[in-house]
Amino acid sequence: MGQRSRLRRCPACRTTLSRDANPRRRYCSPACVARAYRARKRFGAIYKQVLEAGQRLVTGDDPEIGIICPGCGRWIYPGGRGLRADARHCSPTCRQRDYRRRRRERSS
Ligand SMILES: [Zn+2]
Ligand SMILES: [Zn+2]
Structure with missing residues (x-):
């Protein structure tokens, strides 16, 4: 199986990461890491609620x-x-x- 390296993008700014970038690295720059962290913190509560509501729908606990x-x-x-x-x-x-x-x- 030939492993095609897929293009990875920075989740914060959608910049394409270079193929030889560290696979564990998700963001293009520390600035984007910080931006994503702040956004997660701000939307964390809402996101969690939505996630929990979705979980209830999936598990059928509360259809x-x-x-x-x-x-x-x-x-x-x-x-x-x-x-x-x-x-x-x-x-x-x-x-x-x-x-x-x-x-x-x-x-x-
Ligand atoms: Zn970025
Ligand atoms: Zn009432």
């Missing part, structure tokens, strides 16, 4: 991003609109209400 808040019956979107990714209620008020109701139902 629907939108769920109905058991407290008020409204559609909510965990992971977006100010809700935590693992949120099940639109607000702490609804969470409390739902917990209280469930406890009542269990005891009766």
Whole structure:
């Protein structure tokens, strides 16, 4: 099998890296390394949320991003609109209400 060396590009500025560049080197320059690091830090939180949402879709843990808040019956979107990714209620008020109701139902 002849190994064709594929063209590699710097992920930060899309400059083509020379073929004899160190294979472990991903960026064309330290400036691009720093730029990519800063961008990762800035978008890290969002990226993680998107990744987690995608993971849930793939694993089938939570096939629907939108769920109905058991407290008020409204559609909510965990992971977006100010809700935590693992949120099940639109607000702490609804969470409390739902917990209280469930406890009542269990005891009766
Ligand atoms: Zn670069
Ligand atoms: Zn609610």
